[in-house]
Amino acid sequence: MSITRAARTAAAIFLTFFAGTAGAEDVTLTSRDGSIEVTGTLLSFDGEFYRVETQFGPITVDGSGVICDGPGCPSLEAYVAEVQISGARSIGAVLMPALIETFAARNGYRTERKVEDDTHFTYVLTDEQTGATAARIGFRIATTAEGFADLLAREADIVMALREPTDAELARGEEAGLGDLSAPGRSLVIGLDGLVPVVSPRNPVREITVADLADVFSGEITRWDALGGPAAPIRLHLRNQGSGLADLFQTTVLSPALKLPALTVSQHGSNEVLADAVARDPRAIGISSYSAIGNAVPLTITGGCGIRSPATPTTLKTEDYPFTAPLFLYLPPQRLPVLVRELLGFMRSPGARAVIRRAGFVDLGTEEMPLAVQGDRFANAILSAGEETTLADLKALVRGLEGGVRLTYTFRFRDGTAELDPQSLSNVSLLASSLEAGTYDDHPLVFIGFSDGNGGAEGNLRLARERAEAVRSAVLEEAPFADRTRISLRIRAFGEALPMACDDTDWGGRINRRVEVWSFQR
Amino acid sequence: MDRTKLLTAGVTIFAATATVSLMIWREARNTPDVPRVPVAVAAVQPVAPVPVPDRIALSEPDPVPANDAPVSLPPAPARPVAALPPEAVSGPDLPETAPLPVSAPAAALPELPVDLAERPGLAPADTGLPDRIALLGVNDLSPDSSERGVRRNSHGVPCGITLSSIAKPAAMAKLTVTAPCRPNASITIRHGDLVFSQVTNALGSFKTDVPALFSPAEFSVEFQDGARAETVVNLDDLETYTRVALQWQGFAGLHIHALEFGADYGEPGHVWSGAPRGPEFAASGRGGFVARLGNEGGLAPRTAEVYTFPAGLSEEDGVVRLSIEAEVAPMNCGREISGQTIQPEDAGAPPAVALSLAMPSCDAMGEYLVLKNVLRDLRIAAR
Numbered sequence: 045m046s047i048t049r050a051a052r053t054a055a056a057i058f059l060t061f062f063a064g065t066a067g068a069e070d071v072t073l074t075s076r077d078g079s080i081e082v083t084g085t086l087l088s089f090d091g092e093f094y095r096v097e098t099q100f101g102p103i104t105v106d107g108s109g110v111i112c113d114g115p116g117c118p119s120l121e122a123y124v125a126e127v128q129i130s131g132a133r134s135i136g137a138v139l140m141p142a143l144i145e146t147f148a149a150r151n152g153y154r155t156e157r158k159v160e161d162d163t164h165f166t167y168v169l170t171d172e173q174t175g176a177t178a179a180r181i182g183f184r185i186a187t188t189a190e191g192f193a194d195l196l197a198r199e200a201d202i203v204m205a206l207r208e209p210t211d212a213e214l215a216r217g218e219e220a221g222l223g224d225l226s227a228p229g230r231s232l233v234i235g236l237d238g239l240v241p242v243v244s245p246r247n248p249v250r251e252i253t254v255a256d257l258a259d260v261f262s263g264e265i266t267r268w269d270a271l272g273g274p275a276a277p278i279r280l281h282l283r284n285q286g287s288g289l290a291d292l293f294q295t296t297v298l299s300p301a302l303k304l305p306a307l308t309v310s311q312h313g314s315n316e317v318l319a320d321a322v323a324r325d326p327r328a329i330g331i332s333s334y335s336a337i338g339n340a341v342p343l344t345i346t347g348g349c350g351i352r353s354p355a356t357p358t359t360l361k362t363e364d365y366p367f368t369a370p371l372f373l374y375l376p377p378q379r380l381p382v383l384v385r386e387l388l389g390f391m392r393s394p395g396a397r398a399v400i401r402r403a404g405f406v407d408l409g410t411e412e413m414p415l416a417v418q419g420d421r422f423a424n425a426i427l428s429a430g431e432e433t434t435l436a437d438l439k440a441l442v443r444g445l446e447g448g449v450r451l452t453y454t455f456r457f458r459d460g461t462a463e464l465d466p467q468s469l470s471n472v473s474l475l476a477s478s479l480e481a482g483t484y485d486d487h488p489l490v491f492i493g494f495s496d497g498n499g500g501a502e503g504n505l506r507l508a509r510e511r512a513e514a515v516r517s518a519v520l521e522e523a524p525f526a527d528r529t530r531i532s533l534r535i536r537a538f539g540e541a542l543p544m545a546c547d548d549t550d551w552g553g554r555i556n557r558r559v560e561v562w563s564f565q566r
Numbered sequence: 567m568d569r570t571k572l573l574t575a576g577v578t579i580f581a582a583t584a585t586v587s588l589m590i591w592r593e594a595r596n597t598p599d600v601p602r603v604p605v606a607v608a609a610v611q612p613v614a615p616v617p618v619p620d621r622i623a624l625s626e627p628d629p630v631p632a633n634d635a636p637v638s639l640p641p642a643p644a645r646p647v648a649a650l651p652p653e654a655v656s657g658p659d660l661p662e663t664a665p666l667p668v669s670a671p672a673a674a675l676p677e678l679p680v681d682l683a684e685r686p687g688l689a690p691a692d693t694g695l696p697d698r699i700a701l702l703g704v705n706d707l708s709p710d711s712s713e714r715g716v717r718r719n720s721h722g723v724p725c726g727i728t729l730s731s732i733a734k735p736a737a738m739a740k741l742t743v744t745a746p747c748r749p750n751a752s753i754t755i756r757h758g759d760l761v762f763s764q765v766t767n768a769l770g771s772f773k774t775d776v777p778a779l780f781s782p783a784e785f786s787v788e789f790q791d792g793a794r795a796e797t798v799v800n801l802d803d804l805e806t807y808t809r810v811a812l813q814w815q816g817f818a819g820l821h822i823h824a825l826e827f828g829a830d831y832g833e834p835g836h837v838w839s840g841a842p843r844g845p846e847f848a849a850s851g852r853g854g855f856v857a858r859l860g861n862e863g864g865l866a867p868r869t870a871e872v873y874t875f876p877a878g879l880s881e882e883d884g885v886v887r888l889s890i891e892a893e894v895a896p897m898n899c900g901r902e903i904s905g906q907t908i909q910p911e912d913a914g915a916p917p918a919v920a921l922s923l924a925m926p927s928c929d930a931m932g933e934y935l936v937l938k939n940v941l942r943d944l945r946i947a948a949r
Binding site for chain 1: 825827828830884885887907911917919920921922923924936937938939940942943945
């Protein structure tokens with residue numbers, strides 16, 4: 045048995061080697077006017093570009109401009125885009141299939157879903173007109189961590205992730221020759237989700253502070269009476285280890301409080317199962333996601349100072365909700381087949397927004413918030429006003445914002461740095477595309493810097509202005525084709541005058557340090 | 567091992583064939599048309615003690631109890647064939663459970679041309695009766711049908727095929743197929759992408775209620791020889807209901823399971839074809855129901871299940887979890903099942919997505935295949 049296998053392996057290695065040598069000088073690419081000729085071994089063809097190993101090294105040639113001749117030439121018609129996608133269940137189970145089906149229907153492909161089992165399936169896209177297979181998109185539904193592991197093992201091309209790769213994953217990616225996964229262009233945000241504490245509809249408790257949440261899940265608070273609820277013990281529910289949501293909860297809620305989850309936590313394999321288990325038990329509390337509140341009810345996050353943050357599409361888009369979770373796709377270093385690149389482009393386009401919303405997630409579309417719907421924020425501003433923020437400051441603030449609408453593009457920074465967080469980086473490119481599309485021609489935009497209340501008001505104001513300027517230059521840099529004569533991007537700063545959260549916590553300070561974008565009529 | 571399986575499969579197929587024949591024969595005994603008596607008689611003897619496993623030929627109860635001896639037909643009041651009003655046969659509300667009031671011992675049957683449709687050129691002379699079916703504007707089977715040359719069955723009923731539809735509560739369409747010259751015939755019913763197969767009863771008729779996926783809802787019925795009829799019905803309450811369909815070819819034993827608003831298996835909110843509820847339940851806004859269309863008994867069956875939830879009437883916010891489940895059985899293990907899912911989309915008729923499903927191997931016999939990710943859960947917002 046093992047001898048046979050070894051022999052077969054040897055034969056396979058021999059064949060591969062043989063194919064490699066026999067294929068030397070197997071293609072000749074000639075430009076259509078016959079003036080340029082490239083001869084070499086075909087390394088790859090992605091349906092659009094030839095990559096050829098020549099005597100001068102590897103050369104990439106646009107397939108539309110050349111004629112391929114030789115035994116190694118791929119059949120243009122028979123080319124099938126193949127890609128393997130692996131990772132987070134919450135992205136792969138519902139959202140990706142829905143996006144692929146919609147993309148296929150709108151681009152003239154018939155779809156077949158080949159189901160191996162509940163976590164392995166393949167979408168086969170067939171050209172409606174020619175009947176030729178155009179793409180095979182394989183899925184493995186697991187966890188964010190397993191998705192990255194599959195990418196490192198070269199068993200996946202694209203990772204579905206609810207978090208950024210850890211330092212260890214980044215390092216292993218470099219070792220495995222995958223390059224820098226954190227580099228721009230290596231990831232896409234296709235939608236938004238958020239980490240949301242949930243309880244049963246029969247539980248009267250409807251809000252919780254972040255500090256209490258950490259104490260509850262670390263086992264220090266064990267009874268609902270301590271949270272203003274009934275005299276009953278608390279039962280804890282979390283996602284399984286390795287899931288992006290569990291990791292996110294650890295890094296954003298437990299770790300800052302230097303805590304670990306209690307041993308009494310029940311772990312679940314999917315957000316849906318978790319939410320239903322919580323919904324059925326009035327004593328339960330669980331950490332689910334905005335997209336999978338299901339039959340449970342969400343708890344509003346409150347700050348110690350009385351500021352409330354419910355998870356809504358708007359607060360997730362603006363990151364005013366403290367625990368947003370962008371839906372990431374991490375991409376391989378090599379160029380993906382054309383059809384797959386078109387699919388990824390569709391996922392970030394306006395055409396995908398309805399699909400994303402229907403799947404329960406928050407889309408990337410921009411919303412406008414007039415002053416009238418921001419009453420809470422101004423009430424907070426008045427309550428927090430004191431020695432440093434005077435009535436005159438507040439009046440200046442209101443006058444400055446009058447007549448404008450806040451757009452959901454908001455820019456926040458990684459803790460303790462001037463670096464934009466991933467969702468904000470995604471916002472930079474979304475806003476840049478809108479500028480290039482002329483969406484804000486003749487509508488002045490104002491980048492308004494705000495800060496936390498730690499430190500002196502004057503220093504905070506200066507910091508806020510610097511951040512607003514940094515964001516504006518980042519956006520302009522990404523929008524080289526925007527019509528500079530018709531767009532107007534101005535800067536303002538109001539410092540600590542309009543807090544979104546209490547500064548007494550890490551997350552509160554992070555929420556408050558931000559650059560908002562407001563749109564005004566000319 | 568394999569030989570045992572083969573043997574079991576052989577016996578099963580034989581028993582099924584024999585049972586079908588037996589039932590066809592019983593059906594035939596209820597009417598003067600006895601198209602397949604010789605075949606059926608041959609099959610009856612060895613199979614008589616085998617219990618009938620499934621109702622194959624009919625969708626509604628058979629007037630003859632399945633275990634009755636086929637020869638002991640109750641005597642029926644004799645009535646001349648000519649006196650039978652044609653409306654009783656071709657009208658849309660024919661109760662197919664009632665045997666025709668014409669019954670005689672098989673041996674005494676007159677030698678009438680039985681299925682004229684299959685024998686072109688044997689059209690009897692026009693009896694002068696108005697061709698009610700043709701007036702309905704529905705497809706007639708015979709290519710040369712006219713006022714003067716309409717084919718008729720042994721009762722003088724025109725052979726034309728009709729398909730009629732009536733809107734019923736919960737956006738259901740009541741379909742009635744009448745094909746007097748095509749008793750016990752396989753039919754395929756289509757509604758957009760939704761397809762299922764059935765068999766007409768001994769009188770050539772078939773009735774069922776189908777959940778509509780769009781409105782105006784077009785339906786067609788097609789016989790194996792290509793003869794077909796169509797109908798359209800408006801369903802004004804369609805928007806109130808959200809529908810998800812799963813359909814497949816061959817024996818797969820698939821079921822949609824819905825867990826409404828956090829219900830667990832076996833609880834009242836667990837809806838599937840074993841606890842299907844009905845359109846009335848949905849129309850009252852209390853919850854969804856499952857309709858199973860077609861049956862898996864024929865030779866090349868096409869079966870569909872449609873789950874309906876009255877989203878527009880819901881007073882609750884929440885989610886209905888949907889899964890596809892099947893018991894791994896000798897008929898489906900190790901096979902690839904091909905089917906389609908039809909799930910709600912934002913605009914227009916929902917598109918069907920082809921599905922191919924690898925059933926677990928036969929080692930997993932008796933276990934359940936559970937697919938939670940193929941059908942999307944329904945998110946319901948209180949109205």
